Amino acid sequence: MLINEDILREITQIAWQSIFGIPLESGHAPDARCGDDHLMSRVDIRGAWDGAVVIRWTPTVAHHAAQLLYEREAPTAEEVRDLVGEIANVVGGNLKGLLPGPSWLSLPVVANSEDRDTSQAKTVHEAWFQCAGEPIGVRVVELSRGAHKNPSSKEGPS
Amino acid sequence: MNILIVDDSKAMRLIVRRTLRQAGYDGHEVEEACNGKDAMKMIHAKTYHLVLSDWNMPEMSGIELLTALRKEGNKITFGFVTSEGTPDMRARANEAGAKFLLAKPFSADTLSEVLRGIL
Numbered sequence: 001m002l003i004n005e006d007i008l009r010e011i012t013q014i015a016w017q018s019i020f021g022i023p024l025e026s027g028h029a030p031d032a033r034c035g036d037d038h039l040m041s042r043v044d045i046r047g048a049w050d051g052a053v054v055i056r057w058t059p060t061v062a063h064h065a066a067q068l069l070y071e072r073e074a075p076t077a078e079e080v081r082d083l084v085g086e087i088a089n090v091v092g093g094n095l096k097g098l099l100p101g102p103s104w105l106s107l108p109v110v111a112n113s114e115d116r117d118t119s120q121a122k123t124v125h126e127a128w129f130q131c132a133g134e135p136i137g138v139r140v141v142e143l144s145r146g147a148h149k150n151p152s153s154k155e156g157p158s
Numbered sequence: 159m160n161i162l163i164v165d166d167s168k169a170m171r172l173i174v175r176r177t178l179r180q181a182g183y184d185g186h187e188v189e190e191a192c193n194g195k196d197a198m199k200m201i202h203a204k205t206y207h208l209v210l211s212d213w214n215m216p217e218m219s220g221i222e223l224l225t226a227l228r229k230e231g232n233k234i235t236f237g238f239v240t241s242e243g244t245p246d247m248r249a250r251a252n253e254a255g256a257k258f259l260l261a262k263p264f265s266a267d268t269l270s271e272v273l274r275g276i277l
Contacts, residue, residue, distance in 0.1 A: 019263065069172065082167050086169045093243075
């Protein structure tokens with residue numbers, strides 16, 4: 001695999017800086033893995049390599065990110081979900097370019113809990129960050145070839 | 159000039175609109191569509207001079223939109239703004255008639271560079 005934790009970290013931080021205009025600080029995995037109260041945004045990469053980028057957000061940090069982008073005190077729940085999905089899409093799209101092809105990227109999916117296929121999948125790389133004192137975890141996981149739960153792109157491989 | 163931003167993400171539409179402003183293109187009329195199908199309807203109803211489109215969208219993707227436009231003889235200036243920028247996608251975009259493919263994330267400087275000579 002042509003990526004490593006440093007590359008995952010760098011791609012995420014560049015995406016964040018570009019979207020919000022402020023740096024995203026590195027952080028550490030929380031002692032208890034965010035508990036049940038979190039949002040997951042995910043995109044799948046399918047093709048020569050099968051995997052997913054899964055970003056774990058606390059509701060507080062997801063809401064804070066949407067406040068930053070929309071410059072509003074109270075972004076809607078839909079705006080929050082759209083934003084965290086798009087961040088997964090940008091990180092996933094950039095990682096895809098570094099992986100062996102041909103491959104294609106799914107549309108982002110946002111959920112309140114992690115799917116069984118990614119929670120039980122092998123973590124290939126993981127990077128943690130912090131924003132407003134809250135953790136954000138970005139994982140790259142390897143998926144089995146049969147796990148096609150995530151709605152995938154209509155596009156062919158590229 | 160009329161610019162149409164096509165992206166299924168409201169956040170990304172806002173980011174593209176904001177970056178256009180930061181790049182100095184704030185004197186143009188900017189409108190938004192949330193997928194290729196909606197964009198197609200809007201393009202049929204009004205003249206746009208530039209389409210900035212995501213690639214991967216539900217209903218109708220960006221490449222499907224561009225292909226459909228060219229098929230009906232529409233030569234509108236079309237650029238992709240997408241999270242993926244593989245050489246293969248760039249080649250497909252070029253072959254379909256796109257002027258450029260800008261990979262997300264992008265800065266105002268990069269946007270300005272690709273739009274120089276277009277707007």
